[in-house]
Each structure stands twice: as structure tokens, then as C-alpha cells.
Amino acid sequence: MVRYTLQRILALVLTFFVTMVIIFFLINSLPNTLLSTLIDFGGGPGGGGGAHVTEHTVEALMERFRWDQPLPVQFYYMMVSYLQLDFGISLVIRANVPVQEVLMQHLPVTIQLNLFTLLLIVPFGLFFGITTALLKDTVYDHAASSLVVLFISAPPFVVAALLQYFLAFRLGWFPIILAPEATLNWTRFYSMILPILALSFFPIANITRLLRAELTEALTSDFMLLARAKGQTYRQAIVGHALRNACVPLIGMILFLFIGILWGSIAIEEIFSIPGMSRILIRSINVHDYQLTLATLYFYVVVTLSFSIIADLALGIIDPRIRMGGRKDE
Amino acid sequence: MNKPILLENDKHLSNELLSLPADQFKLVVREEQIYDAEFKTEPVSYGKDVWRRFVRSRVTVVAAIFVLAIVIMGVIGPHLSQYTVTEQHWDLTRLPPRVPGLENFGIFDGTAIREIQAVNLPNWEHALVEIVEEFNHYGRTGATPFLRIRINEYHHAAYVFADNIEAGITPDPTDMYFWFGSDQLGRCLFARLWQGTRVSLILGFSVALINLSIGLIIGSMCGYYGGKFDMIMQRIMETIGSIPLIPMAILLIILMGSSLRSLLLLFLIQGWISVANGVRVQFYRFKSREYVLASRTMGAKDIRVMFKHILPNAAGTIITAVALVVPSVIFMEALLAYLGLGIEAPNPSIGVLLLNGQQNLLAYPFMIVFPGIVIVLLMLSFNLFGNGMRDAFNPALRK
Numbered sequence: 047m048v049r050y051t052l053q054r055i056l057a058l059v060l061t062f063f064v065t066m067v068i069i070f071f072l073i074n075s076l077p078n079t080l081l082s083t084l085i086d087f088g089g090g091p092g093g094g095g096g097a098h099v100t101e102h103t104v105e106a107l108m109e110r111f112r113w114d115q116p117l118p119v120q121f122y123y124m125m126v127s128y129l130q131l132d133f134g135i136s137l138v139i140r141a142n143v144p145v146q147e148v149l150m151q152h153l154p155v156t157i158q159l160n161l162f163t164l165l166l167i168v169p170f171g172l173f174f175g176i177t178t179a180l181l182k183d184t185v186y187d188h189a190a191s192s193l194v195v196l197f198i199s200a201p202p203f204v205v206a207a208l209l210q211y212f213l214a215f216r217l218g219w220f221p222i223i224l225a226p227e228a229t230l231n232w233t234r235f236y237s238m239i240l241p242i243l244a245l246s247f248f249p250i251a252n253i254t255r256l257l258r259a260e261l262t263e264a265l266t267s268d269f270m271l272l273a274r275a276k277g278q279t280y281r282q283a284i285v286g287h288a289l290r291n292a293c294v295p296l297i298g299m300i301l302f303l304f305i306g307i308l309w310g311s312i313a314i315e316e317i318f319s320i321p322g323m324s325r326i327l328i329r330s331i332n333v334h335d336y337q338l339t340l341a342t343l344y345f346y347v348v349v350t351l352s353f354s355i356i357a358d359l360a361l362g363i364i365d366p367r368i369r370m371g372g373r374k375d376e
Numbered sequence: 377m378n379k380p381i382l383l384e385n386d387k388h389l390s391n392e393l394l395s396l397p398a399d400q401f402k403l404v405v406r407e408e409q410i411y412d413a414e415f416k417t418e419p420v421s422y423g424k425d426v427w428r429r430f431v432r433s434r435v436t437v438v439a440a441i442f443v444l445a446i447v448i449m450g451v452i453g454p455h456l457s458q459y460t461v462t463e464q465h466w467d468l469t470r471l472p473p474r475v476p477g478l479e480n481f482g483i484f485d486g487t488a489i490r491e492i493q494a495v496n497l498p499n500w501e502h503a504l505v506e507i508v509e510e511f512n513h514y515g516r517t518g519a520t521p522f523l524r525i526r527i528n529e530y531h532h533a534a535y536v537f538a539d540n541i542e543a544g545i546t547p548d549p550t551d552m553y554f555w556f557g558s559d560q561l562g563r564c565l566f567a568r569l570w571q572g573t574r575v576s577l578i579l580g581f582s583v584a585l586i587n588l589s590i591g592l593i594i595g596s597m598c599g600y601y602g603g604k605f606d607m608i609m610q611r612i613m614e615t616i617g618s619i620p621l622i623p624m625a626i627l628l629i630i631l632m633g634s635s636l637r638s639l640l641l642l643f644l645i646q647g648w649i650s651v652a653n654g655v656r657v658q659f660y661r662f663k664s665r666e667y668v669l670a671s672r673t674m675g676a677k678d679i680r681v682m683f684k685h686i687l688p689n690a691a692g693t694i695i696t697a698v699a700l701v702v703p704s705v706i707f708m709e710a711l712l713a714y715l716g717l718g719i720e721a722p723n724p725s726i727g728v729l730l731l732n733g734q735q736n737l738l739a740y741p742f743m744i745v746f747p748g749i750v751i752v753l754l755m756l757s758f759n760l761f762g763n764g765m766r767d768a769f770n771p772a773l774r775k
Contacts (some may be wrong), residue, residue, distance in 0.1 A: 057611075312711075
């Protein structure tokens with residue numbers, strides 16, 4: 047297990063470093079940097095327009111942000127400051143405010159959205175998965191399975207548009223966009239229900255499908271017969287043997303889905319005007335606030351990669367075959 | 377030099393056999409022709425068997441028909457409309473759907489519901505179809521009578537822009553039919569929808585094809601030769617595979633512009649890996665089979681063994697993977713469009729149309745309905761089709 051863990055962590059660090067390097071160089075090769083905007087227009091965007099920028103100011107800026115030095119040097123300094131938990135300052139969106147402060151303002155709502163979605167999908171996915179497997183080939187199962195296929199194919203943003211138009215606009219049951227409350231109170235949560243729903247259908251359908259397939263296979267297997275033969279009740283056998291076997295792919299899938307929710311929520315945040323991380327990401331790109339873009343992208347990368355390592359390690363603990371590196375097919 | 381790797385590694389062969397000098401090998405010459413025993417039943421080839429199981433599943437067949445229909449519409453759809461994809465009518469924006477024939481049955485008749493003050497009713501005589509409802513708005517001045525009326529937007533546009541029509545700037549909309557409505561620039565949404573389908577399909581299929589070629593070559597090399605090359609490639613694939621795609625997507629598109637080319641490049645970064653992995657596993661599984669050994673002993677070259685004897689086993693995995701790549705690419709493209717990174721004008725993609733519809737959702741819902749239906753149908757039929765193929769190719773399900 048120690049060897050496996052070390053292997054995974056090493057691989058993760060390597061991936062993270064490669065990703066950081068690629069993102070850094072891609073961002074810095076974008077043609078339209080803030081600096082050229084300053085020189086071209088003689089004033090920063092939102093800086094009053096037409097403010098006079100002298101050569102001296104440009105030089106000072108170049109020196110301060112090390113834009114005059116080669117990219118690898120810049121990368122080195124960035125790594126050093128990141129290690130000291132200094133992520134630079136926002137240049138345009140909120141000029142001269144530290145990046146982490148900007149992110150901290152937008153992070154909570156994104157986390158809330160993702161967390162609530164996760165809290166919703168797991169119980170519902172489990173419920174539908176187990177019931178469809180136990181009631182296989184009934185009307186209920188057929189209806190649920192058709193819905194599952196439909197929702198696996200319907201992109202969350204199309205679902206969001208449907209919900210927004212019918213439930214919010216036509217029926218007026220929910221607010222159309224997120225309530226502008228500062229804290230998470232009932233009004234805000236209530237307005238968050240539609241985005242959460244829009245994000246949930248796809249993962250619930252996925253969990254249901256996986257669990258149904260795993261359980262139906264387990265229910266007809268020999269170990270279930272054995273469990274029944276040694277005197278366990280049907281319920282005991284399902285909980286203790288069938289469900290436990292279905293756990294391995296399930297955990298992998300849930301963590302994988304969470305990454306999907308995180309990225310899918312970018313589009314959902316746009317649709318419901320949620321001031322989360324995606325707004326920062328898109329706006330910072332549009333106004334060339336690259337220190338902010340960089341930090342936001344790294345945030346997403348860190349979350350994605352940490353979830354994938356949690357998945358790897360959890361699976362390694364649960365299933366010895368995985369940590370021994372054995373592959374079924376070889 | 378062509379070293380018989382498999383022979384050397386085969387632990388089942390005796391030492392005597394392995395150390396036999398090459399010149400003592402002799403091909404067996406058969407004196408008489410050997411015939412297989414006659415089949416008692418009708419011989420069923422692998423392909424035939426797959427086809428049978430494919431046809432047996434009704435859902436898959438329906439999905440295949442839908443796939444075919446969507447592809448055909450992607451090819452001919454844009455030409456069916458009397459307007460071209462980029463033709464703009466500046467005065468005829470956001471007109472609701474109107475189809476000749478169907479309009480007599482109360483659907484697709486180019487009407488929309490508006491709320492007006494009751495006193496203004498005479499101003500709407502020119503386009504009025506029916507009065508749906510009378511109600512009161514309660515304000516500070518007391519109750520104001522309001523009407524909810526259904527008007528023909530085409531007639532209304534003709535009335536409002538009568539001057540321009542007279543001057544020949546705008547065509548007369550009373551006889552015009554935008555089958556799926558028109559967008560904010562007065563372009564025909566029917567033509568644009570199928571053009572967008574075409575663009576999305578081209579993207580999906582070319583990504584699938586290129587990924588297939590790269591994955592096939594690398595996967596078969598990894599699987600067949602194994603060893604160090606395989607190990608190094610595995611590490612590289614793992615690293616590339618775990619790079620989060622969307623940050624890359626955002627940056628690449630900003631850097632290169634959102635053309636088909638940059639989206640292609642984007643989907644190529646990681647897309648080939650799953651194909652390569654699938655092919656590699658198949659090679660590992662089949663390369664030590666007896667018939668491969670037999671082929672080798674008869675002097676077949678590596679390439680021949682790889683592509684003639686081993687690869688056909690992986691056909692099912694590969695075809696399924698390709699069928700499932702298409703919907704995922706279309707989905708990703710649409711997601712990127714929502715971030716404002718969709719394919720650039722003038723050519724639409726489904727994602728761009730969806731975003732456009734989303735922006736006009738509350739006032740003009742018809743703009744998102746059709747692209748929404750098409751993308752769901754597209755994903756649904758490709759997913760079901762892919763799953764059906766997987767089942768058909770899976771020998772474990774053979775009855």
C-alpha cells in the first residue's frame with residue numbers, strides 16, 4: 047500500500063507540474079497582454095480611459111511583474127511565490143487586490159453549489175440504482191431506465207434552460223437567477239435549487255445505471271446463493287455482499303462525476319448568473335487579468351487532480367487488485 | 377532482422393526445440409488437400425453474427441435510423457431552406473417559426489402572444505389573430521385593463537417596416553416562412569440548425585477518425601512489443617491523460633481562435649489515449665495465442681501478424697469507442713460555447729445556437745427549442761447506437 051500510495055503521489059506531482067508549465071506558457075504566449083493594451087490605448091481598461099502612461103510607468107510595471115525577463119525565469123519566480131502562498135494581485139478586475147482575496151469572495155458559492163449537488167446525487171443515485179436492480183423488468187424499472195438513458199444524453203445546460211423557462215419563468219415557482227443575498231440563507235438556497243437540479247440529473251442517471259448493472263450481476267452470482275444458503279436473509283445478503291461488491295466502481299464513478307459537476311457548473315453558473323469561480327475565470331480572460339486567470343485555472347487543476355488521487359487511493363484501499371497493479375485482462 | 381520473440385519467450389516449448397538451428401526448419405509439404413468437415417448447419421461468420429445481434433435489438437436499430445437521419449439532415453438540411461445560412465434580414469429578427477401548410481392547424485403559424493393595454497388594441501388590428509385573455513394590472517392609479525393577444529409577428533413586421541419594404545430594402549415578410557424562426561440578425565434558424573449539426577458532426581467524426589489512427593498505431597505497438605517502450609508510453613499516456621482538459625481548452629482556443637482546427641487539436645490531445653489503451657489490452661490478450669504462433673512459424677512479418685491476425689479481435693472495442701466519441705465531442709463543444717468559446721461566426725455549431733437560444737430564452741423560447749431537441753436526439757441516438765454496437769460485438773453475450 048505504501049508503495050502504491052507513493053507511486054500515485056509521484057505521478058500526481060508530475061502531472062501537476064506538467065499541467066502548470068503548459069498552462070503558464072500558454073497564458074504567456076497569448077498575444078494580447080495587459081501591457082500592450084496599456085501602451086496601445088494609453089490607459090488600462092476601466093482605468094478612466096485615456097490616462098497617460100509614460101515610458102517610465104511601463105518600465106516600472108515590466109520590472110515589478112518581471113515581464114522583461116525570459117519565461118522560465120518568470121515561471122521560477124511564480125513557483126517560489128506560490129509556495130509561499132502568495133498568488134499575486136489582480137490587475138484589472140479588482141486592481142491591486144490580492145488574488146486570493148478575489149477568489150475567496152467567489153469560491154464559497156461555487157463550493158456550495160457543488161457540495162449541495164453531491165449531497166443530492168448520492169442518496170438519489172443509490173435509491174434509484176438499488177430499487178431498479180431489485181425490481182428488475184417491472185414497469186418501474188423500464189420507466190426509470192428510459193429516464194436514465196434520456197438524462198445521460200441530455201446536456202445539463204439544456205436541462206437548465208428547460209427548468210429555467212418552465213419552473214421559473216412560466217410557473218414562477220423558483221427565482222430565475224440566483225438571489226443576491228450575501229450569506230447563505232433560505233432565500234439564497236431556494237434560488238439555488240434550480241442550478242442544483244440542473245447539475246444533478248446527469249450524475250444521478252449515471253449512478254443509477256452503474257449500480258443497477260453491478261447489482262443485477264451480483265444478485266445472480268454464486269456468492270449470493272452461498273450467503274442465502276448459510277442462512278442470511280435476503281436483505282442481509284444484499285447489504286453485506288451484493289452492495290459491497292458494487293462499491294468499488296461506484297466510488298470511482300462518484301469522484302469522477304464530481305469532477306464533471308465542477309466543470310459542468312461553469313456553464314450552469316453562467317446560465318443562472320451565479321457569481322462563482324467561472325465568472326472570475328471568464329471575465330479575467332476577457333480583460334487579460336492573467337494573474338487571476340492563472341490562479342483560477344490552477345485552483346481547478348488542483349481540485350481535479352486531488353479528486354483523482356483520492357479516487358485512486360480509496361480504490362487502492364478497497365480493492366487489493368488495484369493496488370497490486372494487476373489488470374483483469376492481462 | 378526479424379527475431380521470433382514469441383518463440384523465444386514461450387516457456388511451453390522444450391529447450392531442444394528452441395535451440396534448433398534455423399537451417400533445420402523445413403516447411404511441411406502436404407501431399408493431399410485437407411478438407412474441413414461439412415457444416416451441418418448454416419455457417420455463421422463473425423460479421424454475420426454481429427449483424428444478427430445488432431438487428432435483434434430494436435432500440436439499437438431505431439437509434440441507428442436516427443443517427444442516419446441526423447447525418448442526412450446535416451448534409452442536405454441547410455439547402456432545404458430557401459435562405460442561406462448567413463443571409464441576414466435586419467428588419468425580420470426573432471420571428472417565430474412558420475411553416476406553410478402546418479400554419480392552418482394552429483402550430484408553426486408565426487404567431488406570438490403579447491400583453492398590451494386594452495386601449496391600444498386598435499394599433500394592433502393589422503396583425504391581430506385572437507384575444508386570448510382580458511385582465512387587469514393593479515398599479516397606483518387603480519386597475520388598468522390589459523389584454524393578452526395573439527398576433528401574427530410576420531404581419532406585424534410587415535406593418536412596422538412598411539417603408540423599408542416599399543423601398544425594396546426588406547422583402548415582404550407576409551409571404552415569408554422561417555420554418556424554425558429567425559435569429560437576432562434575421563437569419564433562418566432552420567438552415568443554421570442543420571449547418572450547425574453538420575459542423576458538430578464533422579468535428580465529431582474527424583476527431584474519432586484521427587484519434588482512431590493514432591491510438592491504433594501506438595496501442596498496437598505498445599501491446600505487441602511490450603517491454604520498455606510500452607512502459608515509457610504508459611507513463612506518458614497516464615500523464616497526458618490526467619491533465620484537466622478544460623483549462624487547456626480555454627487557453628488553446630483563446631490562443632488559436634475558435635476554429636474547427638483548434639477544436640480538433642484540442643480533442644486530439646487526450647482522445648487517442650483511450651483507443652490506444654483498448655487496442656493495447658487486446659494485443660496483450662491475443663498475441664500469445666496459438667494461431668499467432670502458427671502464423672509466426674510460417675514466417676509472417678510483424679506487420680502482418682499485427683494487422684491481419686490480432687487487430688480484427690479488437691474491432692468491436694474500436695468501433696464502439698469511435699461511436700461513443702462523437703457525442704462526447706459534441707457535448708464538449710457545446711460546453712465550450714457556453715463559455716463564449718464556441719466556433720466563430722459566421723458558421724454556427726450546435727453549441728453556439730444553444731447559447732444564442734439561452735440568451736433569448738425568456739422572450740423567444742423557440743430559439744433554443746430546436747437546437748435543444750437536436751442535441752438531445754444526437755447524443756441519445758449516438759449513445760444508444762454505441763451501446764448496441766458494444767453488445768453486438770461482445771462475444772460474451774453470444775447466444
